[in-house]
Amino acid sequence: MANKITVTFGSQHIAIPEPVSFVFETENEIITKVDVDVGYVHRGIEQAAVTKFKYTNVHYLLARVCGFCSITHAGAYVHAVEKLIGVETTKKIDYLRTLVVELDRIHSHLLANGHVAEVCGYENLFMQTVKYRESCMKLLEDITGNRVQYDYYTIGGVSRDLTTEIEKSIKNTLNELRKNTIKLMEFFETDYTLGLKTRNIGKITTDFAKKMNCVGPIARASGLKTDARAEFDFLPYEELGYKTQLRSEGDVWARNMVRFDEVLNSIEICLNVVDGLDEGDVKVKVRGKPKGETFIRVEAPRGECFYYLKGNGTNIMERVRIRVPTYANVPVLRELFVGSKYSDAQAIVLSFDPCLSCTAR
Amino acid sequence: MINPDLIMKEESIDSVKDSIRKWYNQDKHHYVTVNAIDNGETLTLDWIFSEYETKNKIYVFRVENVGYNTQIPTMTDFLSCAWVSEWDLADMFDLNIENAHRGMFLQPDAPKAPLRKESYSGK
Numbered sequence: 001m002a003n004k005i006t007v008t009f010g011s012q013h014i015a016i017p018e019p020v021s022f023v024f025e026t027e028n029e030i031i032t033k034v035d036v037d038v039g040y041v042h043r044g045i046e047q048a049a050v051t052k053f054k055y056t057n058v059h060y061l062l063a064r065v066c067g068f069c070s071i072t073h074a075g076a077y078v079h080a081v082e083k084l085i086g087v088e089t090t091k092k093i094d095y096l097r098t099l100v101v102e103l104d105r106i107h108s109h110l111l112a113n114g115h116v117a118e119v120c121g122y123e124n125l126f127m128q129t130v131k132y133r134e135s136c137m138k139l140l141e142d143i144t145g146n147r148v149q150y151d152y153y154t155i156g157g158v159s160r161d162l163t164t165e166i167e168k169s170i171k172n173t174l175n176e177l178r179k180n181t182i183k184l185m186e187f188f189e190t191d192y193t194l195g196l197k198t199r200n201i202g203k204i205t206t207d208f209a210k211k212m213n214c215v216g217p218i219a220r221a222s223g224l225k226t227d228a229r230a231e232f233d234f235l236p237y238e239e240l241g242y243k244t245q246l247r248s249e250g251d252v253w254a255r256n257m258v259r260f261d262e263v264l265n266s267i268e269i270c271l272n273v274v275d276g277l278d279e280g281d282v283k284v285k286v287r288g289k290p291k292g293e294t295f296i297r298v299e300a301p302r303g304e305c306f307y308y309l310k311g312n313g314t315n316i317m318e319r320v321r322i323r324v325p326t327y328a329n330v331p332v333l334r335e336l337f338v339g340s341k342y343s344d345a346q347a348i349v350l351s352f353d354p355c356l357s358c359t360a361r
Numbered sequence: 362m363i364n365p366d367l368i369m370k371e372e373s374i375d376s377v378k379d380s381i382r383k384w385y386n387q388d389k390h391h392y393v394t395v396n397a398i399d400n401g402e403t404l405t406l407d408w409i410f411s412e413y414e415t416k417n418k419i420y421v422f423r424v425e426n427v428g429y430n431t432q433i434p435t436m437t438d439f440l441s442c443a444w445v446s447e448w449d450l451a452d453m454f455d456l457n458i459e460n461a462h463r464g465m466f467l468q469p470d471a472p473k474a475p476l477r478k479e480s481y482s483g484k
Contacts, residue, residue, distance in 0.1 A: 042471060
């Protein structure tokens with residue numbers, strides 16, 4: 001006879017430092033039904049963006065949508081406003097923006113993979129990953145002045161230039177980080193026990209990824225070739241050596257490996273930025289107020305982040321709509337649980353690198 | 362500066378579901394979200410898509426002048442992931458979307474329909 005148990009996962013759970021609640025109905029520890037609630041941290045950011053802030057300050061608010069991809073939110077908004085006002089930025093500004101966006105991706109991906117290792121029982125591997133990630137956080141602090149909320153994007157430019165010392169430090173740190181990332185990859189690739197916890201677990205086929213409109217590393221780990229960096233010209237990725245990273249296995253392991261692949265590609269992009277930087281100013285003049293509407297896609301560490309902006313020619317925006325990557329991946333996550341063992345739920349959730357702070361906004 | 366290649370299709374609330382269903386190709390089109398813009402007394406609804414491996418393409422199915430109480434069709438019969446964006450709009454604008462559950466994005470004690478203009482403009 002089936003042993004039916006209902007198990008709640010969250011809203012406070014040791015595996016996820018963010019409030020999300022899954023209610024699993026299980027039969028003999030196999031999940032048969034899932035209910036999800038993500039709305040514990042709704043902060044009214046979309047409303048605040050059109051009521052409490054001038055358009056020149058909204059990106060500082062939007063950076064607070066998320067700690068990990070703060071640069072993506074600020075960036076998406078700034079790109080959209082620049083489109084509405086008609087601002088053309090210089091190559092140097094685009095390169096500096098790309099640098100910080102990609103460094104942000106590196107530290108976010110390393111933490112995500114470390115978290116998966118941790119819930120699989122590898123605490124030391126988590127600590128090792130976070131130690132390597134710290135070098136990237138230090139770089140971000142040196143470049144932007146902040147560790148988390150960089151506030152680096154400004155309308156028409158970036159907040160500060162690189163010094164020669166920082167350029168040197170970027171090269172040294174990233175070359176070292178590349179070696180360490182390859183070490184971590186080898187461990188994920190070859191460790192037998194970690195393989196038992198991650199391979200063939202939470203598998204998404206390419207067709208299912210398309211059906212559920214997955215985004216980001218979740219889609220690419222399932223062989224679905226989609227990345228806003230390739231599909232939308234928000235920064236000069238092609239000339240900086242961007243390559244779409246794909247895996248076909250679609251399981252927890254593949255999602256980790258795609259992130260490692262992307263870390264290596266992002267390191268290459270950052271080094272190309274430093275080598276290709278021009279002399280010149282880091283800001284251009286901005287005149288006018290946003291009028292009209294625009295649709296923007298950018299690639300956050302967790303996947304495609306979409307912004308809709310409508311301006312009415314005043315200092316206050318008419319509408320700011322944010323569609324974040326975790327929000328887009330919640331439907332597939334819910335489907336994926338069904339048929340999985342309850343004991344795999346943590347690794348599956350963490351392999352999605354979920355951000356509920358983004359989702360609830 | 363980004364220049365999205367925007368393809369906007371004007372629809373009515375009665376025709377939008379069929380139009381999207383006929384046009385949508387799972388292998389080619391990527392569903393981004395459904396968006397609402399409050400114009401004061403009516404809404405504009407946009408169903409937004411992009412295209413895989415194609416630069417800068419954005420497709421928008423737009424329905425203007427949607428009343429707050431109008432029944433809005435769900436796309437979940439052929440876009441099974443659309444429920445999350447539909448439930449979001451149902452919470453944020455207090456809209457009548459077919460089969461949408463309330464309370465996933467807003468807790469029961471949260472202010473109702475925070476993105477309706479009347480909830481923050483004092484009108």
